Amino acid sequence: MSPDIESIRSQFPILGQTVYNKPLVYLDNGATTQKPQSVIDAVADVYVRCNSNIHRGVHRLSNICTEAFEEARRAVARHINAACAHEVIFTRGTTESINLAAFSFGESFCAQGDEIVITAMEHHSNIVPWQMLCERKGMKLRVAPIDANGDLDLEALGRLLNGRTRLVAVAHVSNVMGTVNPVARIVAMAHAAGIPVLVDAAQSAPHLPIDVQALDCDFMAFSGHKMYAPNGIGVLYGKESWLDRMKPYQGGGEMIEKVTFERTTYNVLPFKFEAGTPDYVAAIGLHRAIDFIGSIGLDAIAAHEHRLARAAIERLTAIDGLRLIGTPAQRAGVVSFVIDGIHPYDIGLLLDKMGIAVRTGHHCAEPLIDHFGIAGTVRASFAVYNTMAEVDALAAGVRRVAEMMK
Numbered sequence: 001m002s003p004d005i006e007s008i009r010s011q012f013p014i015l016g017q018t019v020y021n022k023p024l025v026y027l028d029n030g031a032t033t034q035k036p037q038s039v040i041d042a043v044a045d046v047y048v049r050c051n052s053n054i055h056r057g058v059h060r061l062s063n064i065c066t067e068a069f070e071e072a073r074r075a076v077a078r079h080i081n082a083a084c085a086h087e088v089i090f091t092r093g094t095t096e097s098i099n100l101a102a103f104s105f106g107e108s109f110c111a112q113g114d115e116i117v118i119t120a121m122e123h124h125s126n127i128v129p130w131q132m133l134c135e136r137k138g139m140k141l142r143v144a145p146i147d148a149n150g151d152l153d154l155e156a157l158g159r160l161l162n163g164r165t166r167l168v169a170v171a172h173v174s175n176v177m178g179t180v181n182p183v184a185r186i187v188a189m190a191h192a193a194g195i196p197v198l199v200d201a202a203q204s205a206p207h208l209p210i211d212v213q214a215l216d217c218d219f220m221a222f223s224g225h226k227m228y229a230p231n232g233i234g235v236l237y238g239k240e241s242w243l244d245r246m247k248p249y250q251g252g253g254e255m256i257e258k259v260t261f262e263r264t265t266y267n268v269l270p271f272k273f274e275a276g277t278p279d280y281v282a283a284i285g286l287h288r289a290i291d292f293i294g295s296i297g298l299d300a301i302a303a304h305e306h307r308l309a310r311a312a313i314e315r316l317t318a319i320d321g322l323r324l325i326g327t328p329a330q331r332a333g334v335v336s337f338v339i340d341g342i343h344p345y346d347i348g349l350l351l352d353k354m355g356i357a358v359r360t361g362h363h364c365a366e367p368l369i370d371h372f373g374i375a376g377t378v379r380a381s382f383a384v385y386n387t388m389a390e391v392d393a394l395a396a397g398v399r400r401v402a403e404m405m406k
């Protein structure tokens with residue numbers, strides 16, 4: 001059943017505003033989503049009712065917050081179908097999750113001459129931490145190519161896997177082209193060679209149903225703020241069998257079992273990887289965001305966003321000189337384009353004056369943008385609260401810009 005978009009929109013106070021006297025058309029959801037009132041209220045409620053540092057307290061408020069934080073962890077585990085809650089590590093977001101994985105996995109399982117395989121469509125967050133590992137250890141970063149449509153070349157990826165490959169790190173969904181990568185197949189290919197896989201789910205967790213056990217991925221990273229939750233909270237999922245054998249990332253409070261000046265022993269999962277005070281308030285907000293997503297259903301969300309993306313593509317490609325960047329076989333609700341002779345930044349600025357928020361530039365995927373030989377793209381990215389009328393406004397706005405700048 002189609003979700004009731006007007007009723008969903010009414011839960012997002014920010015969407016009701018005007019920008020330059022025009023109704024706000026917010027199409028920058030790939031960068032961050034807006035927050036429903038239930039999430040905003042959950043955050044305020046912690047500060048009004050029970051704020052207190054977690055885990056170490058003997059008092060009532062600390063117990064309430066600790067229980068809510070751990071309940072949030074269980075909600076995330078259910079949401080991605082993790083085998084157990086302690087496979088869910090709270091981080092600040094996808095970037096920190098991948099840095100944690102790259103450091104701790106690297107320290108524990110990688111040595112000089114080893115290789116990490118990524119793809120040509122990765123976000124900087126899924127390139128640079130691996131590059132840093134390679135620099136630290138004298139390892140090699142191998143890059144699986146994409147074809148002209150923006151689909152991953154699976155055969156070429158397969159050819160990169162060898163006895164020196166320690167891990168494959170791949171985006172579930174490209175934040176530039178919307179390409180949905182066949183991660184289950186990639187995992188099967190890598191596992192056949194005994195290689196674990198990390199999935200960057202920053203752009204899929206808000207939009208597609210995810211089952212880490214069915215995918216059988218070894219690690220998965222995503223950010224709360226892209227899935228209707230507050231900023232400052234993210235997740236690294238990892239299989240217990242890997243996490244247990246990995247060295248800690250940061251040292252400090254919470255991650256220890258016993259500290260003496262001579263020697264420290266480490267806490268059990270998940271705390272071993274959660275040094276210091278976590279953003280328990282944002283984690284509690286993330287729980288409400290998962291409830292919000294659950295109240296609609298990710299299948300319905302994906303279908304709605306897919307309809308919007310299809311309509312956007314149809315209307316945008318009818319505009320003279322407009323070229324899509326990425327025409328993948330399977331696409332999530334992300335559409336990138338360029339217009340001959342007009343800089344993406346100028347398109348973004350002019351759309352902004354019409355109240356339309358899109359993102360322009362390299363989208364933190366410079367190697368991909370270089371691959372297409374362009375300066376950047378204009379990107380519209382959809383969320384569940386976007387409407388067909390907003391797609392029409394985008395297309396009309398882009399058409400006006402194209403005519404003005406001719």
Ligand code: PMP
Nearest residue numbers: 093094095123125175202203223
């Ligand atoms: N990976 C992908 C595919 C992304 O789209 C993003 C955010 N644009 C990130 C990683 C990084 O996410 P964050 O900034 O929330 O850490």
